[in-house]
Amino acid sequence: QVQLVESGGGLVQAGVSLRLSCAASGNTFSTLSVGWFRQAPGKAREFVATISWRGSNTAYADSVKGRFTISRDNAKNTVYLQMNSLKPEDTAVYYCAGDRTSLLYTTVRSYAYWGQGTQVTVSS
Numbered sequence: 001q002v003q004l005v006e007s008g009g010g011l012v013q014a015g016v017s018l019r020l021s022c023a024a025s026g027n028t029f030s031t032l033s034v035g036w037f038r039q040a041p042g043k044a045r046e047f048v049a050t051i052s053w054r055g056s057n058t059a060y061a062d063s064v065k066g067r068f069t070i071s072r073d074n075a076k077n078t079v080y081l082q083m084n085s086l087k088p089e090d091t092a093v094y095y096c097a098g099d100r101t102s103l104l105y106t107t108v109r110s111y112a113y114w115g116q117g118t119q120v121t122v123s124s
Contacts, residue, residue, distance in 0.1 A: 022096030
């Protein structure tokens, strides 16, 4: 069983940066592809970014491409989401998700493991 715990959210002003962390329990973290998703009030959960288990491949939603960077440190069982130039429309609960695959998934239903989420609020 894999447990994922997000941290690093908060209330920030537009234009600043924030880094989210997703810490995993267990010794199988290095075999997981990990994705970040977000859900704004009244909206469906949407894909943000994903990284392969070795960290060699990544994918991003168009809305965050060039502003967000996903990375991982398998020695620390942690995946990061560096968010720069934040906008009010980035406001959402951010979730990390994992699955034992070598593929990069961008859909919610593709991930077996989920964290509880961390709130990010960007004020204008």
